[in-house]
Amino acid sequence: MIPITVNSSRDAEILAGLQMGGPARRSFEELLYTSFYYLTREGERKYNLSTDDSASAYSDAVIAVIDNVVAGRFESRASLKTYISQIFYNKCVDLRRKNTTNKERVHHTSDLDAMLLLLPDNARNAVQQLIDNNNRALLRRKLAEIGEKCRELLLLFEDGYPDREIAAMLHYNSAEVVKVSRRRCLDKLREKMPGYE
Amino acid sequence: MNEQLHYIDDYFTGALGPEEKAAFEQRCATDEDFARSVAFYLTARTAIKDQLRENKTAAFNAIAPRIPATRPIWHYLAVAAAVLVLVVAGWWLYQRPPAPSTLAADYIQTELHRLSTTMSSEGDSLQTGIAAYNKGDYQTAEKIFSTLTNRASVKTDAIKYLGIVYLVTNRYDKAITQFDLLIQEPLYANPGPFYKALALLRRATPEDLPLAKELLLEVKNKQLPGSKYAAEWLNKL
Numbered sequence: 001m002i003p004i005t006v007n008s009s010r011d012a013e014i015l016a017g018l019q020m021g022g023p024a025r026r027s028f029e030e031l032l033y034t035s036f037y038y039l040t041r042e043g044e045r046k047y048n049l050s051t052d053d054s055a056s057a058y059s060d061a062v063i064a065v066i067d068n069v070v071a072g073r074f075e076s077r078a079s080l081k082t083y084i085s086q087i088f089y090n091k092c093v094d095l096r097r098k099n100t101t102n103k104e105r106v107h108h109t110s111d112l113d114a115m116l117l118l119l120p121d122n123a124r125n126a127v128q129q130l131i132d133n134n135n136r137a138l139l140r141r142k143l144a145e146i147g148e149k150c151r152e153l154l155l156l157f158e159d160g161y162p163d164r165e166i167a168a169m170l171h172y173n174s175a176e177v178v179k180v181s182r183r184r185c186l187d188k189l190r191e192k193m194p195g196y197e
Numbered sequence: 198m199n200e201q202l203h204y205i206d207d208y209f210t211g212a213l214g215p216e217e218k219a220a221f222e223q224r225c226a227t228d229e230d231f232a233r234s235v236a237f238y239l240t241a242r243t244a245i246k247d248q249l250r251e252n253k254t255a256a257f258n259a260i261a262p263r264i265p266a267t268r269p270i271w272h273y274l275a276v277a278a279a280v281l282v283l284v285v286a287g288w289w290l291y292q293r294p295p296a297p298s299t300l301a302a303d304y305i306q307t308e309l310h311r312l313s314t315t316m317s318s319e320g321d322s323l324q325t326g327i328a329a330y331n332k333g334d335y336q337t338a339e340k341i342f343s344t345l346t347n348r349a350s351v352k353t354d355a356i357k358y359l360g361i362v363y364l365v366t367n368r369y370d371k372a373i374t375q376f377d378l379l380i381q382e383p384l385y386a387n388p389g390p391f392y393k394a395l396a397l398l399r400r401a402t403p404e405d406l407p408l409a410k411e412l413l414l415e416v417k418n419k420q421l422p423g424s425k426y427a428a429e430w431l432n433k434l
Binding site for chain 2: 033112132157
């Protein structure tokens with residue numbers, strides 16, 4: 001089968017903007033968000049979600065699409081609309097299930113799970129048992145205490161920006177300095193956590 | 198700085214080679230303190246991701262287009278009213294009889310676009326005029342027909358064609374003059390009244406329409422040339 005290629009100029013513009021990186025990426029994220037925002041209406045109509053829930057599912061879908069595009073996981077086999085619709089509808093199903101039952105979300109793979117999957121079974125099991133989810137909420141609070149630049153650095157890294165781009169954006173001398181600084185910031189965060197000082 | 202953190206970060210950013218990776222994974226399974234550091238690293242990165250998601254969601258919410266969740270009923274009513282107006286307007290335009298001037302213009306466009314050639318002993322000049330007319334050279338055609346109106350053998354045709362030249366070039370007064378001359382010609386089936394009616398409908402002064410109707414009625418009643426159109430148009434005028 002011949003793969004469907006990106007045929008919309010708007011798709012191409014958004015994809016190029018997201019992959020280009022740098023500070024300009026933000027504007028293309030916003031363009032992506034506003035371009036398909038009308039889908040939220042379908043979230044309300046088809047999945048009987050509230051306006052806020054539908055908008056929340058849509059935001060999650062957009063963030064997932066951005067992550068996938070930036071990480072090179074989007075192969076342009078479908079249009080952006082098809083791609084984002086599929087993710088959005090899955091998010092809507094999750095929210096609907098969550099609202100109506102106590103069942104776990106089926107389409108949601110947490111960021112933690114995704115990183116854990118990088119480990120082989122035996123290592124994953126050992127690490128998984130030691131993960132304390134209570135730490136996560138505390139870490140969010142401690143993140144506010146490590147300084148603006150450190151926080152920004154960590155957020156940009158998690159947003160998929162490579163070290164060389166972060167260096168340009170935050171005025172570091174080099175990508176190597178960014179890497180060292182990022183680890184120092186993580187260490188700073190660890191030191192603020194009870195039991196890890 | 199915690200050296201373990203470098204090692205762990207190298208693993209999760211893909212900076213370790215295959216052997217180092219295998220050693221790392223082995224250590225996770227056998228060294229609980231190390232596994233705890235890995236667990237912390239992953240939890241911290243997840244917490245940062247959570248924060249990032251929250252920031253992005255807030256930024257997106259700030260630019261969310263303001264679209265109503267459901268379309269208010271007036272929206273549908275406005276669309277329905279607009280469609281109704283279009284349908285009624287379309288029906289009215291379709292049903293409305295065409296303007297008299299349009300009837301005449303359509304006839305001129307379709308029937309007088311070309312003149313049929315005639316056979317006559319003095320046909321050469323007349324044919325030349327007709328050929329000029331059919332090529333759209335109305336100036337030459339006018340000169341030829343004008344000259345031929347003084348030649349008895351083709352006078353009637355020349356008057357008719359000259360009137361037609363004036364008609365298609367929108368010189369209605371002159372056309373009417375020629376068709377009046379044509380009407381006076383002793384012909385068994387005189388096309389003059391019909392052509393004059395055409396010219397009157399095109400000129401369309403307030404007095405022209407009643408006069409055109411009278412002529413069309415005459416054409417219809419006397420079965421003169423153009424009687425089919427006359428009967429049809431009289432129903433529409």
